[in-house]
Amino acid sequence: MKNQLKKVTMATLNGTSLAVVIALIPSALLSQLLKFLPANSVTNEITVMITMVQSALPLIAAFAVGSMLKYGLLESGSMSLAAMVAGGIITQKNGSFIIGGSGVILNILLTVWFAAWCVLLCQKFLGQFKTILEPLLVLLIAGGLGLATMPLMVAVQNFIGQIVKQSTNASPIIMGIILGMIFAVLIVSPISSVGIAMAISLAGIGSGAANAGITACSFTLAWMGASVNPLGTTLAHFLGSPKIQMANMIKQPKLFVPVLVASGVSGAVTTILNLKGTPFSAGFGFSGLIGPLTAYQTSSGSLLLVRVLVGFVIVPVIMAGLCNWLFVKRSHFVDAEDLQLTIN
Template structure:
């Protein structure tokens, strides 16, 4: 068993960034399997192999808190036991585990905001005590971190869920605006949500965001992927660049929160593309609204849900051509022209 320990306690800034980066990685790990397979599996209804794969990729989404906690433990250079203790506490407080009349059930990814908070608290306790437990560490630490970190996380879960519900209500109000303005507002909101600690899929599902509102929201996420991937293409490895599309631009969450100026091009790009998607008549479902380009869920759903002439061309314009053009222009302006943003601002952490 790996029992390495951190050479020294990290400062609060470095500690916070490690928690944010680890949580972002956990989101990508949990969502990539479902994103890559959902459209393909839909072609085989009733097939037992497809059903088995669907079960697999659905269950792992509920383990988002475990993935995030283990990634945070790795980033903090904690031992396997320490990271596993953080994962225990985070999982029980994630909100993915619900109580039923017959026991317990897994239900979705849980509250990403509470996952991050619980991981932060639990990891903090581990960093403070893990070197002082001596030979009793294996016996004491799992129970202590589970009760303290998980207990506090369970107490904060209603509040964190209420925050997500409140944001969902704000998003729902935006659907009452005129179509183009609605597209701009929803594009911006979801462009911000996808790089925030909140779940874009959870909010879109909670308010049943459909139709052109879903298409606009999805376009905001798509262009956020393009913008951040294009901004960091020269400093990030190919896998990291592709992860913005195949996984989620949420991998940039730590960079976004550390450097708020990055939100400026994201807001500009998502507003433009959200409005364009609404003008082009792009539609979608609550599920596709929060996923963006990942697994081609957004574009393929728009192709199926949108009506009128030249649907394929309009989908290509809304989800590829316009986002690429916007990304190139924004990079030229913010990085090459005005030098307001550096490519290192979007550099992903090394594994």
């Protein structure tokens, strides 16, 4: 039972973190680039496409987790039904259903976890009736539990948002350090960093520091795990999302130490450089170049391009290299294998 619990939990964490990258990376790679292209039917259609697929996150998460647990199509499909109804992507208004956003990741995790256990119970007790009853039972039980936990998960997210908001009252440099560290933790947690930033309307240098923290987190995790992960997976940390490491971070909490060091320094530097951002950009970091491009668009002053490069490329990369040398090569506090990813 203990081994099964660990297996289901780790598959849920790994599958959901991979789903985040799959669902969000098209928008991350193209959303900023499309702003520089003339608006026409092609660019408009692409914008619609990359926006729509973000709402597929709960479905992809369910299928990814089902695949990692070696479930069949019936089981994974049944899990996807529960994740869809309880993932937070559907709202009802005036008798119509509206699909939008990428959902509440924390509740997606819980729902998919519930669904994985429901599948195991169905396999044990339904026998020949599995094909008929499994989709319905997984939907009603796991989907129902997910709908019941949604208000609590939203309350948890709002509570964390208020804690983050309090850090904006600190002196600028201290605020930059704290926000950089907090958002580095959020980006590799089941909590949506974008959701938190939007909820508290984090803008200005606070947004810049948050982006810098996420950027430093991305480069640090990518560099420390580069020797055990393929090139594409390594690049996905900062071109996509470092949330791909969520399962490893929860399994090995010591990984937060180098991340906090790098993100705190990077948050302080962008604050000193007076690099800013918007509530929308604050939770993305380097993904799709949203953080640095928004900083360039919203900040002012001399040598702006140089400051952006220093804050979002040079300092994070230097901190990533230093953390890799100190925590992996020198002290062996972290093993590169701790960051190895399973993507199949």
